[in-house]
Amino acid sequence: MTLKKINRAVWTERWPAPAKLNLMLRITGQRSDGYHLLQTVFQFIDLCDWITFHPVGNGVVSLQKTIPGVPEADDLTIRAAKLLKAETGCEQGVCIEVEKNLPMGGGLGGGSSDAATTLVVLNELWNLNLSRERLAELGLTLGADVPVFVYGYSSWAEGIGEKLERIDVPEQWVVLIRPDCHVDTKEVFLAKDLTRNSKSIRIVDFIAGQHQNDCLGVVRERYQPVKDALVELSEFSEARLTGTGACVFAQFDSKKAAVSAYRSLQKKWQVYLVKGVNESPLFSRLKAGN
Numbered sequence: 543m544t545l546k547k548i549n550r551a552v553w554t555e556r557w558p559a560p561a562k563l564n565l566m567l568r569i570t571g572q573r574s575d576g577y578h579l580l581q582t583v584f585q586f587i588d589l590c591d592w593i594t595f596h597p598v599g600n601g602v603v604s605l606q607k608t609i610p611g612v613p614e615a616d617d618l619t620i621r622a623a624k625l626l627k628a629e630t631g632c633e634q635g636v637c638i639e640v641e642k643n644l645p646m647g648g649g650l651g652g653g654s655s656d657a658a659t660t661l662v663v664l665n666e667l668w669n670l671n672l673s674r675e676r677l678a679e680l681g682l683t684l685g686a687d688v689p690v691f692v693y694g695y696s697s698w699a700e701g702i703g704e705k706l707e708r709i710d711v712p713e714q715w716v717v718l719i720r721p722d723c724h725v726d727t728k729e730v731f732l733a734k735d736l737t738r739n740s741k742s743i744r745i746v747d748f749i750a751g752q753h754q755n756d757c758l759g760v761v762r763e764r765y766q767p768v769k770d771a772l773v774e775l776s777e778f779s780e781a782r783l784t785g786t787g788a789c790v791f792a793q794f795d796s797k798k799a800a801v802s803a804y805r806s807l808q809k810k811w812q813v814y815l816v817k818g819v820n821e822s823p824l825f826s827r828l829k830a831g832n
């Protein structure tokens with residue numbers, strides 16, 4: 543994918559950091575360092591954080607405003623910008639402004655997406671010329687979900703999420719519920735009763751309807767709001783967990799059916815009506831050259 547060069551005038555633009563859904567997730571094993579081997583399908587949705595990069599002349603990387611509960615040094619955008627500077631010796635500075643719309647701990651990959659948008663956009667704005675592959679390698683050190691956001695296309699993923707194969711999946715309407723709880727990814731992966739030995743499947747099996755998420759049993763058991771949301775959403779369409787949750791979603795062929803489910807669920811839940819997209823909104827934006 544070739545991207546048009548960004549010129550200086552767009553420093554003040556805000557850039558999207560979209561959410562992802564895991565349309566299925568199988569755990570097929572575990573590495574010696576404890577990380578789990580997965581098979582998953584990633585698709586983006588048009589629900590985004592928005593990031594603005596303000597140039598500063600003193601070489602310092604900072605946040606305009608910290609996210610509650612996340613110290614500045616831990617913020618994944620700051621860590622991504624610092625990684626780029628360490629990798630290239632770049633002496634520029636930036637003040638990063640994040641408009642946070644994606645719920646944290648929701649299984650939507652918001653932190654990873656913020657990191658990926660920072661890597662991709664600063665690589666352009668700072669004229670660093672790092673390849674997409676190198677950005678994905680750097681991103682993987684920040685989180686298992688970062689590479690898919692760096693490549694920016696719906697993918698079949700294996701390994702811990704870094705072995706990616708681009709696929710096209712139907713771009714359907716999605717109703718997403720954010721249950722009122724925060725699921726800790728690490729805690730789910732540490733659970734004794736987590737399924738860790740699923741048989742590997744092929745892309746055709748997924749297309750034929752194998753949508754299981756191996757984290758579902760553990761999460762449903764421990765988080766009653768997730769269990770309730772799954773029951774209520776499944777009255778409208780097949781309800782699934784994304785990643786380790788807490789968000790649950792259902793796909794719809796027609797906007798009308800999705801709107802009807804959205805309106806009904808809205809009375810009780812924090813709910814979003816969104817669209818699945820195969821190309822990350824970040825890359826659609828970069829290709830359009832603004």
Ligand SMILES: C[C@](O)(CO)[C@H](O)COP(=O)(O)OP(=O)(O)OC[C@H]1O[C@@H](n2ccc(N)nc2=O)[C@H](O)[C@@H]1O
Nearest residue numbers: 564576577578654685686687702703727728731785786
């Ligand atoms: C479950 C997914 O959301 C699927 O997309 C991701 O694999 C999770 O990715 P992430 O949030 O970027 O996760 P990371 O920050 O890399 O890992 C958080 C913690 O989850 C556990 N972890 C994560 C991913 C993985 N494949 N195996 C694991 O065991 C590790 O204990 C790790 O310390």
Ligand SMILES: Nc1ncnc2c1ncn2[C@@H]1O[C@H](COP(=O)(O)OP(=O)(O)OP(=O)(O)O)[C@@H](O)[C@H]1O
Nearest residue numbers: 617618646647648649650651652653654656727785
């Ligand atoms: N810019 C950021 N945005 C969100 N979270 C961040 C950010 N920087 C660091 N974090 C940390 O990352 C944690 C995970 O946040 P994130 O929104 O990615 O969760 P998630 O959607 O459950 O991720 P995943 O699906 O990858 O498990 C947060 O609880 C927070 O401590």
